[in-house]
Amino acid sequence: MGPVLVRGDLVSAAVEQPDRLALVDLLDRLLAGGVVLTGDVVLSVAEVDLVHISLRALITSVREGRPAPW
Amino acid sequence: MSWYCYAVAEFAPENPAKGVTGLRACPVSALSAAGLTALVSPVPDEEFDDTVLQANLEHLPWLEEIARAHHAVVDEASRRTGVLPLRMATIYRDEHRVREMLAEHSAKFIEALRRVRNHAEWGVKVFAALRNAPEEEEPADGRSYLRQRIRQRKARDAGTDEAIGVAERIERELRQLSAEIHRHRNQDPALTGRADRNILNLACLVPDTSRDRFLARIEQLRQPAEAGIVVEVTGPWAPYSFAGIS
Numbered sequence: 405m406g407p408v409l410v411r412g413d414l415v416s417a418a419v420e421q422p423d424r425l426a427l428v429d430l431l432d433r434l435l436a437g438g439v440v441l442t443g444d445v446v447l448s449v450a451e452v453d454l455v456h457i458s459l460r461a462l463i464t465s466v467r468e469g470r471p472a473p474w
Numbered sequence: 475m476s477w478y479c480y481a482v483a484e485f486a487p488e489n490p491a492k493g494v495t496g497l498r499a500c501p502v503s504a505l506s507a508a509g510l511t512a513l514v515s516p517v518p519d520e521e522f523d524d525t526v527l528q529a530n531l532e533h534l535p536w537l538e539e540i541a542r543a544h545h546a547v548v549d550e551a552s553r554r555t556g557v558l559p560l561r562m563a564t565i566y567r568d569e570h571r572v573r574e575m576l577a578e579h580s581a582k583f584i585e586a587l588r589r590v591r592n593h594a595e596w597g598v599k600v601f602a603a604l605r606n607a608p609e610e611e612e613p614a615d616g617r618s619y620l621r622q623r624i625r626q627r628k629a630r631d632a633g634t635d636e637a638i639g640v641a642e643r644i645e646r647e648l649r650q651l652s653a654e655i656h657r658h659r660n661q662d663p664a665l666t667g668r669a670d671r672n673i674l675n676l677a678c679l680v681p682d683t684s685r686d687r688f689l690a691r692i693e694q695l696r697q698p699a700e701a702g703i704v705v706e707v708t709g710p711w712a713p714y715s716f717a718g719i720s
Binding site: 425426427428429430431432433434435436437438439440441443444445 | 476479482522523524527537538541542544545558559560561562563564565566567571575579583586595597656658659661662665666675677708711714715716717718719
C-alpha cells in the first residue's frame with residue numbers, strides 16, 4: 405500500500421518523510437508544469453532542456469550522496 | 475530587485491496570499507491588472523540574474539530551496555482561491571512589467587482559470603517490481619549460456635508486459651473520472667531510490683465533486699493488489715500540470 409497524501413494528512417503511512425513532499429514529485433510539476441511566460445529573466449535553454457539539466461543535477465547529486473557500488 | 479511571480483488568480487480585492495512568506499523570507503504581495511491578480515515577491519537581482527539563475531538551477535540545494543518555497547506559496551494560495559501556477563523562476567524587472575504580462579495574456583488566463591476552477595490535480599504513480607529471472611546453475615558451455623539468457627529475457631519481458639497492462643487499465647479507469655489527464659515522464663530509479671520501477675506517472679485534473687469517487691476508485695484498483703504493483707497517490711495539488719494557456 406502506498407502513501408496517500410491528502411492535504412498533508414497521511415492516510416496510509418509508508419514513506420520515510422510523510423510530512424515532506426518528494427522533491428521528484430515537486431519537480432515533475434514545477435519544471436514541466438505551470439504557465440510558461442517569457443519573463444524578463446530568460447533562461448537560454450528550451451523548457452525541455454531545463455527539465456533535463458535540473459534532473460541531471462538531481463541524479464548526480466543523489467548518486468554522489470551514495471557510496472559507489474564498486 | 476526583481477519580482478518573482480508564483481501564480482495568477484482572478485482579481486481579488488484582498489491579497490489571496492496575505493500573510494504568506496515567499497522566497498528569501500519576503501512577504502507575498504498581490505499585483506492586479508486586467509481583472510487578474512499576480513502573486514509576487516521581491517528577489518535580489520544578483521541571485522536571479524539570467525546567468526546566475528542558469529548556473530543555480532544545476533545546483534541541487536538551491537533548486538530544492540526555490541522549488542519548495544515556490545510550492546509553499548502556490549499551495550497556500552490554492553487553498554484560498556483558484557490559481558494558475560506559473561513555471562518556476564518566472565521573473566520580471568518591475569511591477570509595471572508584471573501588470574503588462576497580466577494584461578497581455580488576460581483572456582487566456584481567465585479562460586484557463588475557469589477551466590480549473592473547482593478542480594484539483596491528483597498525482598497517481600504506478601510502480602512495478604519487475605520479476606527477477608529464476609536462479610539457474612552456472613551454464614556449462616556457450617550454448618547453454620545463450621539459452622539461459624533467452625529464458626531470462628522472456629521471463630522479464632512477460633513481467634513487463636503484465637505490469638504495463640495493469641498501468642494501462644488504471645489510466646483508462648482514471649480517465650473516466652478526470653476532466654483532463656496528463657502523463658508525466660516516468661521517474662528515474664535514481665531519483666525515487668526504489669527497487670521497483672515507475673511505469674506510470676499521471677496527473678489527473680479531478681472535479682472537487684468527484685474527488686471521493688476518484689480516491690475510492692484508486693483504493694479499489696489497489697485491492698486485490700496485483701503481484702508487485704504499487705499505486706501511489708499524491709494531492710490535492712494546485713493545477714500545475716493543467717496550467718497551459720496556449
